Amino acid sequence: AQSVTQPDIHITVSEGASLELRCNYSYGATPYLFWYVQSPGQGLQLLLKYFSGDTLVQGIKGFEAEFKRSQSSFNLRKPSVHWSDAAEYFCAVVSGNTPLVFGKGTRLSVIA
Amino acid sequence: DGGITQSPKYLFRKEGQNVTLSCEQNLNHDAMYWYRQDPGQGLRLIYYSQIVNDFQKGDIAEGYSVSREKKESFPLTVTSAQKNPTAFYLCASSIVLNQPQHFGDGTRLSIL
Numbered sequence: 001a002q003s004v005t006q007p008d009i010h011i012t013v014s015e016g017a018s019l020e021l022r023c024n025y026s027y028g029a030t031p032y033l034f035w036y037v038q039s040p041g042q043g044l045q046l047l048l049k050y051f052s053g054d055t056l057v058q059g060i061k062g063f064e065a066e067f068k069r070s071q072s073s074f075n076l077r078k079p080s081v082h083w084s085d086a087a088e089y090f091c092a093v094v095s096g097n098t099p100l101v102f103g104k105g106t107r108l109s110v111i112a
Numbered sequence: 113d114g115g116i117t118q119s120p121k122y123l124f125r126k127e128g129q130n131v132t133l134s135c136e137q138n139l140n141h142d143a144m145y146w147y148r149q150d151p152g153q154g155l156r157l158i159y160y161s162q163i164v165n166d167f168q169k170g171d172i173a174e175g176y177s178v179s180r181e182k183k184e185s186f187p188l189t190v191t192s193a194q195k196n197p198t199a200f201y202l203c204a205s206s207i208v209l210n211q212p213q214h215f216g217d218g219t220r221l222s223i224l
Binding site: 009032034036041042043044045046049090094095096097098099100102103104105 | 116118143145152153154155157160170200202204208209210212213214215216217218220
């Protein structure tokens, strides 16, 4: 069955430090891949997406993600975290004409 | 601006009552979705619709019903058969099924 795993439930980083959030998927074919961010009490906002081509994808708010086929991963990165990045982050995957499948999310806390 | 409007933001229901959550989009998207979000559970798909007058059950459809009479609207009814309806409900839309979804700001449903 298709699945998406975000191994880290909660991550805490210091402001200005780098960030990497992990996402692994289990699909037969190369899927479309997405990262979303959710602030408390709000809907989800799309950060970036990968369909094909360059495996390093740039998104909004200074985020990027790298698709690694050999590792079935699509990790989200940011070189320097700001306090406003504290939120919940969701990886999503889709293959074929089906709805997106979302991971369970990683909550990011930022400390001074 | 185009977007998705969910109303109301907060909703309270008495035991045994049905309640309907509204979702309207002006993005001209064909596909629409309803998700339920509980702490630590990520997003769970309740129902989705690819086109007007058609919808499919998601992973947790029991106790819920939907209609899609207009392209812009996809209301969700939480019936009295749903034993644990307290949750945050998110509506989303996309051009077609496997494209990025745009989300509303959610409705928080609580039982009195």
